Amino acid sequence: MASKQIGVLTCFIAITALAFRPCASAVPMDGGWSNGGATWYGPAKGAGSDGGACGYQGAVDQPPFSSMITAGSQSIFQDGKGCGTCYQVKCTGHESCSGSPVTVVITDLCPDATCQVEPVHFDLSGTAFGAMAKPGQADMLRNAGRLQVQYTRVACNWNGLDIAFRVDAGSNANYLAMAIEYESGDGDLRAVELKQSGAAAWAPMQRSWGAVWQxxxxxxxxxxxxxxxxxxxxxxxxxxxNVIPAGWQPGRTYRSVVNFGGNHA
Structure with a gap:
């Protein structure tokens, strides 16, 4: 079977005394830690914005994202090219910092001046920011407001979840737009192409915005x-x-049976 139609995506999330752990696990890609800044936005125990500039919509506070997401400065958001990439972030300069890294996914852009102070800045969800704290000290860490952090890009590993294609509600018989979600490995996409039934050649799709291609x-x-x-x-x-089946409908999500490997190549 080439595709599976789904309404809600699920995966197993480990819950520890420290924090939720996202389904993206860490395989280093950049080979070391760099310095950056971090703030947080949205509800203290929430997912930041409702979907954000990548177009993931309400999925950001559901498994497998599970609110472990971040808006990024333009240097890592990259006009939407950075959507879906995974990073580990840790803090050590505050008494409530645990020093242990948390894994987050780029789902939004942080455009204001707050995120331009450092070359790389993470505007984390309240959930993700608090996850950097020692047990029981998440609120104390969030009260710090702004932190210096260390970060490294890591390969995304969605623990067996296949790539999903969420068809935009505005799609129709001669226009298709879709958000592409849960790419393991690099997490980002350089190009997307479409082949219709009976066609001999692939046709390029264009990035509409964020993780949405049209x-x-x-x-x-x-x-x-x-x-x-x-x-x-x-x-x-x-x-x-054949991931988008005959009779496809706007607003529905179709999951493939394939994904990239977790290791960066």
């Missing part, structure tokens, strides 16, 4: 099922065959 077929109706070819940020290629 294709306009003009006056010709799209011929489903549709296959999608993904090229990750490091150039790895993956095909989700």
């Amino acid at each position: 294709y306009k077929s003009g006056s010709t109706n799209l011929q489903a099922p549709l296959s999608v070819r993904l090229t990750s940020g490091s150039g790895r290629v993956l095909v989700a065959s």
Whole structure:
């Protein structure tokens, strides 16, 4: 079976005395720690904004994101190219810092001046910011407001969850837009291509905004099922065959049966 239609994505989240652990696990990609800044936004125990500039919408406070997300300065958001990338972030300069890293996913842009002080800045959800604290001291750490942190980019590993394609509610017979979610490995996408049923060639899709890609077929109706070819940020290629089925509907999510490997190549 080439695709699975889903309404709610689930995965197993380990709960410890320290914090929720996201499904993205850490395989180092950049080889070391760098210095940056961190703040937090939204509810103290929430997921920051309602979806943010990547277009993940309400998924950010549901498994597998589970509110362990962050807005990034433009240097890591990169006009949406950084959507879905994973980082480990840790703090040590405050008495409530545990010194242990937490893994977060870029889901939003932090555009204001607060995030321009350092070259790289993480505006974490309240949940993720508090997860850097010692047990029982999350509120004390959030009261600090702003921290200097260390960060490193890591490979995303969604623990067996396959890539999902959430079709935008504005899609129709000759226009398809979809948010692409849960890419393991690099986490980001360099290119997305679409192949219609019976077509010999792949057609490029354009990044609409954030993690949302679009294709306009003009006056010709799209011929489903549709296959999608993904090229990750490091150039790895993956095909989700017939992932958008005949009879697809706007607003529905379709999950492939494929994903990139967890290790960066």
